[in-house]
Amino acid sequence: MRSLRSHQSELLAVVRAIAAGEAGEVRDILAAVTPGGGKSLLPVLAAQALIAAGICERICWVVPRDSLRLQAEEVFADPAWRQALGHDLSVRAADNTPGDPCRGLAGYVTTYQGIAAAPDLHLAAFRRHRYLLVVDEVHHLPGLNEADAAGGRDNTQDAAAAWSAPIEPLLALSAVRLLLSGTLERADGRRILWLPYRRGTGGRQEVDLAAPGWAVVGYSRARALAERAVLPVSFGALDGEAAWPEPEGGGERPRLGPHRLQAPAPQESTRPALFT
Secondary structure (H helix, E strand, O other): OOOOOHHHHHHHHHHHHHHOOOOOOOOEEEEEEOOOOOOOOHHHHHHHHHHHHOOOOEEEEEEOOHHHHHHHHHHHHOHHHHHHHOOOOOEEEOOOOOOOOOOOOOEEEEEHHHHHHOHHHHHHHHHHOOEEEEEOOHHHOEOOOHHHHOOOOOHHHOHHHHHHHHHHHHHHHOOEEEEEEOOOOOOOOOOEOOOOEEEOHHHOEEEOOOOOOEEEEEEOHHHHHHOOOOOOOOOOOOOOEEEEOOOOOOOOOOOEEEEEOOOOOOOOOHHHHHHO
16 A cells, blocks of 8 residues: 655645644645655645545646646546545546536646636636635746836736736635645745745745744655655766856946855855856
């Protein structure tokens, strides 16, 4: 029989506590799982416990790519996990055909783009039923209004923010939210939609992992390696050097670098220089 990995067991304990009324005001769950660690089973575990308890009536799983939409449907249909967990829930990879997106099943899977293309369809579904909303790879969605604070970007011209805008009302309407990600930072430095933030060291913003109403489940690469959930990767050489070049036509920006990845004391600009 299949066994759960440690983060899957932790998530199951959280949703069972919510189902039993023992989790206080917790209605938001953040699962930060290293790539390959097995986060696709988490929506199944959450849906089984919360729907059985009547906390939620249905599940909506939102993914960033169409290929993941079909994979999510298959996770619920996996016969080995259905037997191991004793669940009989089914979801469908939905399109935006008018009507009930679940078609009588326990839930549906859609994409960021699908919600943005027909926001009223999904809003209507969430207003009719209590949903467990799962947002996969939530780091792809920037927090709204962050564009203006970061330098006056126009959200209407920002594709990622255009996905955030119709998803945010669904987050507000859902009974329980499960947000999945392999990273808690965006490359552009903007906040991630819905996540709580605080000021960290040096005044930098960081996700508040102790925010009220939130439960956090983590699964690092070290834990995944210890449980043999992922394979170790060895690099023959891991180093690099980068420098910001002088701007064309001159300018006031000073030259930065060279920076080395394996420098004993990297500066704050080292990582952006190497990975931009």
